[in-house]
Amino acid sequence: MSLLGGGIFKGMAVTLRNFVGxxxxxxxxxTNDYAWQPEGDSELPQRxxxxxxxxxxxxxxxxxxxxxxxxxxxxxxDGTEGSNPMDTIRCVACQICERECPPQCIYIEKxxxxxxxxxxxxxxxxxxxxxxxxxxxxxxxxxxDAIVMxxxxxxxxxxxxxxxxxxxxxxxxxxxxxxxIHPEEAAARDQKIADEKAAKEAKKKAAAExAKKKAAxxxxxxxxxxxxxxxxxxxxxxxxxxxxxx
Amino acid sequence: MSWELIRDILxxxxxxxxxxxxxxxxxxxxxRKALARIQNRIGPNKTGVPCTRISLFGLGQPAADGxxxxxxxxxxxxxxxxxxxxxxxxxxxxxxxxxxxxxxxxFPWAKYIQVPVQAFLLDxxxxxxxxxxxxxxxxxxxxxxxxxxxxxLLGGMRAIAQMVSYEIPLVLxxxxxxxxxxxxxxxxxxxxxxxxxxxxxxxxGLAAFVIFFIAALAETNRSPFDLPxxxxxxxxxxxxEYSGFKFxxxxxxxxxxxxxxSGLAVTLFLGAGExxxxxxxxxxxxxxxLAKIFALISLMIWLRGTLPRLRVDQLMAFAWKFLLPLxxxxxxxxxxxxxxxGQGTVAQAAxxxxxxxxxxxxxxxxxxLSRPQARPRxxxxxx
Numbered sequence: 001m002s003l004l005g006g007g008i009f010k011g012m013a014v015t016l017r018n019f020v021g022x023x024x025x026x027x028x029x030x031t032n033d034y035a036w037q038p039e040g041d042s043e044l045p046q047r048x049x050x051x052x053x054x055x056x057x058x059x060x061x062x063x064x065x066x067x068x069x070x071x072x073x074x075x076x077x078d079g080t081e082g083s084n085p086m087d088t089i090r091c092v093a094c095q096i097c098e099r100e101c102p103p104q105c106i107y108i109e110k111x112x113x114x115x116x117x118x119x120x121x122x123x124x125x126x127x128x129x130x131x132x133x134x135x136x137x138x139x140x141x142x143x144x145d146a147i148v149m150x151x152x153x154x155x156x157x158x159x160x161x162x163x164x165x166x167x168x169x170x171x172x173x174x175x176x177x178x179x180x181i182h183p184e185e186a187a188a189r190d191q192k193i194a195d196e197k198a199a200k201e202a203k204k205k206a207a208a209e210x211a212k213k214k215a216a217x218x219x220x221x222x223x224x225x226x227x228x229x230x231x232x233x234x235x236x237x238x239x240x241x242x243x244x245x246x
Numbered sequence: 247m248s249w250e251l252i253r254d255i256l257x258x259x260x261x262x263x264x265x266x267x268x269x270x271x272x273x274x275x276x277x278r279k280a281l282a283r284i285q286n287r288i289g290p291n292k293t294g295v296p297c298t299r300i301s302l303f304g305l306g307q308p309a310a311d312g313x314x315x316x317x318x319x320x321x322x323x324x325x326x327x328x329x330x331x332x333x334x335x336x337x338x339x340x341x342x343x344x345x346x347x348x349x350x351x352x353f354p355w356a357k358y359i360q361v362p363v364q365a366f367l368l369d370x371x372x373x374x375x376x377x378x379x380x381x382x383x384x385x386x387x388x389x390x391x392x393x394x395x396x397x398x399l400l401g402g403m404r405a406i407a408q409m410v411s412y413e414i415p416l417v418l419x420x421x422x423x424x425x426x427x428x429x430x431x432x433x434x435x436x437x438x439x440x441x442x443x444x445x446x447x448x449x450x451g452l453a454a455f456v457i458f459f460i461a462a463l464a465e466t467n468r469s470p471f472d473l474p475x476x477x478x479x480x481x482x483x484x485x486x487e488y489s490g491f492k493f494x495x496x497x498x499x500x501x502x503x504x505x506x507x508s509g510l511a512v513t514l515f516l517g518a519g520e521x522x523x524x525x526x527x528x529x530x531x532x533x534x535x536l537a538k539i540f541a542l543i544s545l546m547i548w549l550r551g552t553l554p555r556l557r558v559d560q561l562m563a564f565a566w567k568f569l570l571p572l573x574x575x576x577x578x579x580x581x582x583x584x585x586x587x588g589q590g591t592v593a594q595a596a597x598x599x600x601x602x603x604x605x606x607x608x609x610x611x612x613x614x615l616s617r618p619q620a621r622p623r624x625x626x627x628x629x
Contacts, residue, residue, distance in 0.1 A: 004606065004609050004610050004613060008549075008552070008553065011552045011553065012548060012549070012552050014552070015284045015548065015551045015552045016548070018283070018284050018285070018286055019280065019283045019284045019551075021286075022283045022286045022287075023283065028286045029286055029287070029288065030285075030286050030287060096627055099626070099627045100625055100626070100627055137625075140625075141625055141627075
């Protein structure tokens with residue numbers, strides 16, 4: 001029996017630990033102080049890399065992001081660096097995520113070949129990150145493990161319409177990159193995919209075996225029937241012979 | 247009106263109008279710093295003394311914010327009810343300022359007052375406190391209605407439901423203290439707790455204090471009960487359409503209301519201005535009082551950094567199914583204990599233990615009964 005309201009105290013202990021810890025452990029801080037001061041007419045630094053850093057300090061970038069950071073979705077492909085990502089894209093443009101997305105920030109168009117036949121990949125896959133609320137529901141519902149969360153956060157742009165609309169090719173990231181940013185989750189997902197594949201193959205194998213067995217039984221039964229028929233005809237023949245003999 | 251009366255009114259009220267708004271400015275800075283540190287950020291640390299490089303841990307930030315608010319454009323939406331749009335922040339601020347007079351803050355300069363003008367000596371101070379803070383609900387709905395905006399109206403409606411619901415446990419937990427003291431006078435309540443006989447040190451007083459504090463969080467729209475202004479759902483709720491100084495007035499009113507209700511909690515449960523050294527230096531009384539208020543405010547900030555916002559159904563269930571029955575039971579227990587007083591230490595210890603056990607197990611049972619059942623999330627299209 002847990003203490004009434006114990007969860008609140010536990011939570012408060014966590015926040016207190018963070019509050020105190022942030023004063024003593026510099027590596028806890030997700031933002032770093034910069035030494036830049038306005039001086040006369042000097043312009044603001046334009047990029048993160050231009051910010052003057054204090055001695056021994058590093059401005060946060062993707063390498064300082066923890067394994068647990070999730071920002072916006074990305075699309076996975078299984079190819080390596082340099083290959084065409086569209087060859088190995090996992091997304092089949094089933095549009096489940098598009099329909100499930102609460103703020104409706106995903107837009108998908110299916111790809112068709114010249115005969116008008118649907119080939120299983122997206123022609124367009126846009127995510128408006130100004131609308132996306134990072135809820136991860138698209139990740140949860142995807143049956144193909146094709147969409148996962150990225151931790152890229154430096155998305156500032158001077159163009160708030162086109163610049164914040166991520167196209168399919170901006171979203172495509174390799175499975176290796178996924179392993180780099182979220183190793184545990186990626187390994188678990190790969191394991192899940194492998195398990196599912198193995199289960200599917202086992203089922204297929206079992207089905208094939210069952211079919212084989214069935215076929216064998218069928219042929220056996222057929223053979224038996226044939227043998228019986230042959231026996232029967234032999235018997236009638238012998239009967240006929242007997243009759244003739246009589 | 248005699249000059250003496252006017253002078254005494256000024257002596258009694260002007261310090262309140264100076265101390266609490268400056269405490270407000272300091273609190274906004276503390277809140278921003280503390281929340282930042284809880285989230286492993288730094289918080290405001292650049293603004294300090296103007297025209298110099300002195301940053302003073304960002305202590306200049308509240309002043310800079312205030313000046314910014316003053317210079318911002320005052321936007322009134324087209325189709326808004328201009329009169330009520332203007333009145334709402336004023337109606338929000340004035341009652342909050344007014345109830346500060348009912349706190350038994352004994353400032354050292356109070357001895358120069360010859361005409362008794364301190365409102366906390368009023369016989370019905372506690373009743374007046376609740377009556378006047380009730381006006382705040384009206385201001386919130388006025389703002390929501392006058393803005394002609396869906397978000398504002400939703401926020402205003404949520405605020406009414408929330409404030410009306412939580413007013414009841416708030417008052418019922420204050421009733422215990424009034425019962426035990428036998429007076430509604432704030433000065434009497436303060437003097438009844440002298441000698442560290444604070445009500446928070448009794449089982450029913452502790453339960454009442456916890457209920458009071460939770461209800462106070464809801465009354466002042468503080469997280470985790472900040473549904474009327476829920477940023478992620480309603481933009482800013484009832485003050486979505488407020489900008490510039492009107493917004494600053496709302497902000498100020500909200501914090502002053504926090505100070506006022508914390509001050510009432512300190513008066514009712516935490517022994518008002520009592521603390522080490524008050525007997526020798528009476529001026530310390532006001533310092534202790536303000537320090538206790540600030541401790542409660544820090545607790546509110548800490549909770550804001552810890553807890554996520556409740557859902558509307560959870561909020562209502564918590565008020566009506568948990569806090570209300572518990573506070574009624576608490577009144578019963580306090581009454582029983584009051585009748586059994588003076589029967590010796592053993593009897594008293596037994597009453598205390600029994601009350602604690604009854605309160606705790608009732609709370610557990612109510613917790614189980616009142617919690618809205620969560621259903622697993624279901625997706626419409628996937629599978």
